[in-house]
Amino acid sequence: MAPADPRILVTTSRMPFAVDEIHKLGETGRFVVATDTFRAAPGNHSRGASKHRIVPAPAQEPRAFVDTIATIIDEEQINWLLPMFEDVFYLARHREQLAADRDIELFFPDLDTLRLVHDKVSFTQLCKQLDLPVAETITATDKDELRTALGHWDHWFARAAFGRGGLDVATNTGPLAGEISPEDIEPTAENPWLVQEFLKGVDRCSWSVVHHGEVVLHSCYEHPLAIDNRGGMIFRSVDSPESLETAQRIARELNWHGQLSFDYLMTEDGVHHMVECNPRPTAGCTVATAEELDTALFAPGELVVVPAGRKRMIRAAVIRDALMHPSHARADRDAARGALGVYEQRKDHLPLLYSALSLQHVWAYRKQLGIDRDKGETLVATQFFDVLYDGSPIP
Known part of the structure; x- marks a missing residue:
């Protein structure tokens, strides 16, 4: 209490x-x-x-x-x-x-629960156990296994089991293609890499406040702009019953207590493929109101879902992107229209x-x-x- x-x-x-x-x-x-x-x-x-x-x-x-x-x-x-x-x-x-x-x-939560969802290998296994959609995955613990896994698909995406923030990723498709050479990756049993088929779709993220297995506040959002094709700069809330159902299923399974966030890849058929779990807050909290957050933390009651259409941004990052890439300026401006700042707020x-x-x-x-x-x-x-x-x- x-x-x-x-x-x-x-x-x-x-x-x-x-x-x-x-x-x-x-x-x-x-x-x-x-x-x-x-x-x-x-x-x-x-x-x-x-x-x-x-x-x-x-x-x-x-x-x-x-x-x-x-x-x-x-x-x-x-x-x-x-x-x-x-x-x-x-x-x-x-x-x-x-x-x-x-x-x-x-x-x-306790450390074992945190590690279960933080490790992409065990998180992928959990998702499969709960019948949550996840791309076919091969785990590589050495360079030979990595080479074999990369040859499984024409278009592939590889990630370190403990990588975060869009770091420690390699792919042969999309805007990050070629940034990391497979020859520079050193998987081990302690630090394996996951290789998956490259799926086309829209990145989505969710954030929830959870009390003893029950989600009391939830938001799902997309980020029209990303920093160096990684972390988001603009956060726009969207309707996503799929993300809510996923968050609730995992929260109940693990009796989660705390803030809980997920990344998804939504394909054209609307399926939200599980990507990773962040066992802490993410930008989804920015589209909740102060009253919604305060109530969820200290006086939780019925579930509250953030409605679609709210928008926040990291203004300095948007400006930086426009200055570094002048060809992005118009798209950056359009994407940011109507968004409130995260780092600058009323009287703050x-x-x-x-x-x-x-x-x-x-x-x-x-x-x-x-x-x-x-x-x-x-x-x-x-x-x-x-x-x-x-x-x-x-x-």
């Missing part, structure tokens, strides 16, 4: 959906502490954040990260922990430490400024850690390298 007066700790506040949820929680009068690994994280500077704190990088310093979160919980009397990205794995690994002698709502414009300032800080941080950002790494990759989870054991 939600506390009568929730005091919320939000992690990885740099993410656009984190900025959005922080703003909305503040709009409904909630006490929010926003955290991230660097000071310029946009969500830390939202008017929705009552306070902000800096934490160690979970991917590089997992124990220090969890210890700092525990300290913040005690110092700020936090009773609701709301992860925004793959830091959730590090928090779940030390769930007992965070819950010990505390009256706190940890709004995320500092996140937009810090969305630009944060890039410089993240690049500097990568250099400090000795990571070469010239090895074909994308803007998407620079955003969350220190909060990713690659499936490795967490100390």
